[in-house]
Amino acid sequence: MKLTPGKLKGLKAVSNERGIIAAAAMDQRGSLQKSLAKEKGSAVTDAMMEEFKTLVTEVLTPHASAILLDPEWGLPASKRRAKNAGLLLAYEKTGYDKTGPGRLGDLLDLWSARRLKEAGADCVKILLYYTPFDPKQVNDTKHAWVERIGDECRANDMPYFLEFVGYEEGADEKGLEYAKKKPQIVAESMKEFSKDRYGVDVLKVEVPVNMKFVEGTKSFAGQKAYTKKEAIDLFHQAASVATKPFIYLSAGVSNAEFSETLELAGESGVKFNGVLCGRATWKEGIPIYAKEGAAAFRKWLETEGVKNINNVNSKLKAATSWHSMYEA
Secondary structure: OOOOOOHHHHHHHOOOOOEEEEEEEEEOOHHHHHHHHHHHOOOOOOOHHHHHHHHHHHHHHOOEEEEEEEEEEEHHHHOEEEEEOEEEEOOEEOOOOOOOOOOOOOOOOOOOOHHHHHOOOOOOEEEEOOOOOOHHHHOOOOOOHHHHHHHHHHHHHEEEEEEEEEEOOOOOOOOOHHHHHHHHHHHHHHHHHHHHHHHEEEEEEEOOOOHEEEEEOOOOOOOOOEEEEEEEHHHHHHHOOOOOOOEEEOOOOOOOHHHHHHHHHHHHHHOOOOOEEEEHHOOOOHHHHHHEEEEHHHHHHHHHHHHHHHHHHHHHHHOOOOOOOOOO
16 A cells, blocks of 8 residues: 555654554543642633643653644643654544434534645544444434544544544443453454555554453453453454554553563564553552642653653564555
8 A cells, every 4th residue: 555645754753663663652632621620629611621731731742753733732742742742733622412222422622634734734643433233314314424524534644543532332341241242342443444445544442352341461450351362362353353553552441451462462473563551551640630730740750651652662672664565
C-alpha cells in the first residue's frame, strides 16, 4: 500500500525513528472532569482542564513520539509539547448519544478535518463505540459515519486514526461473560475497519482479551476466561484479520496491567505498531492535582508519570514498524 505525501508526512510526525507509534493520550474530557470534580469536591473550571492537560503534555512528551489532545481544552497544551512529539487531535464529542440505541457518536460542532489541520494536527482521531452484534441499521449508520470522516481526511491529505471500543448494552463490560465475547468483538471490528472504503490509516484497538481473566498472568483476578496459551492465540486471531497498521490503547487499566498486556502481545509475536496510552500513565496523579495543586502534580509526573511512560516504552521493543506496510 502506498500513502499519499500528506498522510505519509503526518504518520512520520507521530512515530519514532523506528516507525513505531509511542504516543501519549490526553484527550479525555467528560471522564477527566468527573474524576477531578470527585477528588476536588467541587466543580472543575476550563482553566483547570487546560492546566492539567498542559502539565501532562510538558512532562511526558519528551518521552513520547506524539500526544493525542482534544481541541476543546487541549490546544494550549499542544503548544507546549516537546519538539520531537507529533500531534493528534480528537474530532469527536466526548461521550455518546444516550437517547437511542447503539451509543452513537457525534463530531465537534466547530471543527472539521481542515480546521484540525490548521490548528496544527498531524493526524485526526475518531472514537467509535462498536460491536458486530448490534442491529444492521445501527452499524450501517456507524459505517457511513466512519466513511464520511475517511473522505474528509483524504480530501485534506491527513492520516485517519480510528479508535473503536467494544461494548454490550446492559452487560457488565468488566465481567467474565463479556470477557468471553471480547475477542470476537475486537477481531470482527478490526476486520471491518481494515476495508479500504473507510480510508482508515491506523486502527487504534483494544487488546482482544481482558487480562484479569487470563489464567497464569500477574493481572489474573481468580476467574478464568482463557488460559495464557488461549490468550496468545486470540492475539494472533485478531492481528491476522487486520490489513492496516494497528496500535493498542490502554483502556483505563493500571500501568502494571497494561505493561503485562504488552509483554503478552510481544510474547505472542503479533505485529502491532505501537500504542496510544493515556490513563495508564497519568490517572494516579488526578487526586494529587485535585487536592495539592499544579506544582505537586508536576512533581508527581516528573517521577511516577515518567516512570510509567518509560515502563510502557520499554515494552515497545516488541512492536513492528508500519513502514513496511505502507512502503515508506
